[in-house]
Structure formats: structure tokens, C-alpha cells
Amino acid sequence: MNVTELLNDLAIGELSNLSMAEGNTILPAKVPQIIKYANEGLLRLYTKFLLKENDLILETRVGTTYYHLLKRFAYSQYDESNPPAEWDMPYIMDLGKEPFKEDVIKVLGVYDFNGVAVPLNDTEQRRSVFTPQALMLQVPNPRDGETLSVQYQAKHDVIPVTDYSDIVITLPEVLRSALNAYIASKVYMHMNTAETTAKGQEHSIIYEVLCQDAIDMD
Numbered sequence: 227m228n229v230t231e232l233l234n235d236l237a238i239g240e241l242s243n244l245s246m247a248e249g250n251t252i253l254p255a256k257v258p259q260i261i262k263y264a265n266e267g268l269l270r271l272y273t274k275f276l277l278k279e280n281d282l283i284l285e286t287r288v289g290t291t292y293y294h295l296l297k298r299f300a301y302s303q304y305d306e307s308n309p310p311a312e313w314d315m316p317y318i319m320d321l322g323k324e325p326f327k328e329d330v331i332k333v334l335g336v337y338d339f340n341g342v343a344v345p346l347n348d349t350e351q352r353r354s355v356f357t358p359q360a361l362m363l364q365v366p367n368p369r370d371g372e373t374l375s376v377q378y379q380a381k382h383d384v385i386p387v388t389d390y391s392d393i394v395i396t397l398p399e400v401l402r403s404a405l406n407a408y409i410a411s412k413v414y415m416h417m418n419t420a421e422t423t424a425k426g427q428e429h430s431i432i433y434e435v436l437c438q439d440a441i442d443m444d
Contacts, residue, residue, distance in 0.1 A: 227402065229390040233260060235402075240410035240429065258387040260409060264395075267408035268382040271401055273331055274437060278396070280380040282326055283319040286368035293317060295361045295376070297328040319373070329381040333357045337375040344374065400443075404436040 302325035345351035415426030
């Protein structure tokens with residue numbers, strides 16, 4: 227589905243009793259709020275479920291043991307006219323047409339240049355690498371020019387608040403209602419009345435039930 231379809235679904239469904247819905251559309255002034263909650267809901271769902279995997283190539287160097295999985299350390303961000311300090315040089319080897327989006331949720335696995343799995347968070351293994359933080363890879367014994375392939379659980383692309391009509395939301399059909407329920411819970415909870423808070427909690431419970439159903443049905 228695209229963002230317009232999501233807004234229409236909410237207007238005739240979960241948010242149909244609110245003034246922000248008019249017919250089968252959400253009032254333009256309220257769209258940024260809905261998109262904000264949609265982005266939050268997608269992040270929660272993509273964290274709870276492994277819906278997208280991605281990978282990056284990381285180039286190690288002697289003297290650097292901590293590698294931050296942040297966009298500013300990607301080669302696509304390197305500016306020859308204004309190079310960073312030597313200790314701040316890029317090491318994420320992305321391509322210009324496919325730049326690293328800083329979309330890491332969790333590192334799932336690490337592989338060497340031969341495609342052999344490197345032990346992850348295993349203190350008993352000498353070759354092990356570690357994830358002391360969600361967006362950091364620790365390589366205790368780095369070598370100059372060695373490449374590591376980092377496979378990770380990835381986020382959904384952020385939906386912009388403008389020019390959103392053709393943006394596709396990639397979500398399994400079984401979780402569409404969960405996203406709607408999450409958005410509705412946030413809308414109602416932030417209206418700050420006893421009645422709307424109760425309605426928000428109701429939608430929050432629906433969200434949790436739908437997620438659990440998806441887990442139970444595998």
C-alpha cells in the first residue's frame with residue numbers, strides 16, 4: 227500500500243469519528259501528525275519482526291577497534307574538498323547509487339572477505355567481534371584493509387511529510403491493521419481527555435493482540 231491508501235483507511239476506519247477525518251480523507255493540516263505516528267509504528271513493527279535485512283561492507287584499519295554504523299562514516303559522505311581528521315576517516319564502503327541509509331536496528335551476523343561467518347559476541351572465540359552498542363561494531367584485532375560484511379536487521383524508510391502520496395509502505399498484509407491500531411492509539415492518547423485516553427488504550431491493546439497473533443501464527 228502507499229501512504230495515500232493508509233490515510234484513506236484511517237479516515238474511514240479507526241479515525242472516522244474524529245474531526246481530522248473528512249469523508250475518506252485526512253485533513254491536510256493533520257497529515258504530518260499521522261505520518262509522524264506512522265513512522266513510529268513502522269519502526270516498532272520492524273523492530274519487533276524481522277521484516278527487512280540489509281548489509282554493509284566495513285573496512286577495518288589498525289588502531290581502530292570501534293566502528294560506528296553511522297552515515298557520517300560512509301564513503302558516500304566523504305568530501306575531498308573538506309576531508310575529516312585522520313582518526314575520523316570513513317570505513318563504510320557504500321556505493322554512490324546505493325548510499326548507506328543509517329538504517330541499522332540490530333546486527334545479525336558478520337562475515338569475512340571469504341564469506342565465512344565471524345563469531346559474534348562470543349568471548350570464548352579469539353576471532354569474535356562484538357556489538358557493545360546497537361550501532362557499533364567492536365573489532366578487537368583489526369587489520370589494515372580487511373573487509374567485513376555486516377548483515378543487519380533494517381528499518382523501514384522514513385516517510386516524508388511532503389511528497390508522500392506515491393511512497394510505498396512495505397508491510398505484510400497481516401500487519402496492516404496493527405499499524406492502523408498503533409497510529410490510532412497515538413492520536414487518541416494525545417487528545418488528553420479521559421474518554422480519548424481510554425480509546426487510545428483500547429487501540430493499543432488491539433495493536434498488541436494483532437502483533438501477538440502474527441507471532442503465534444508464525
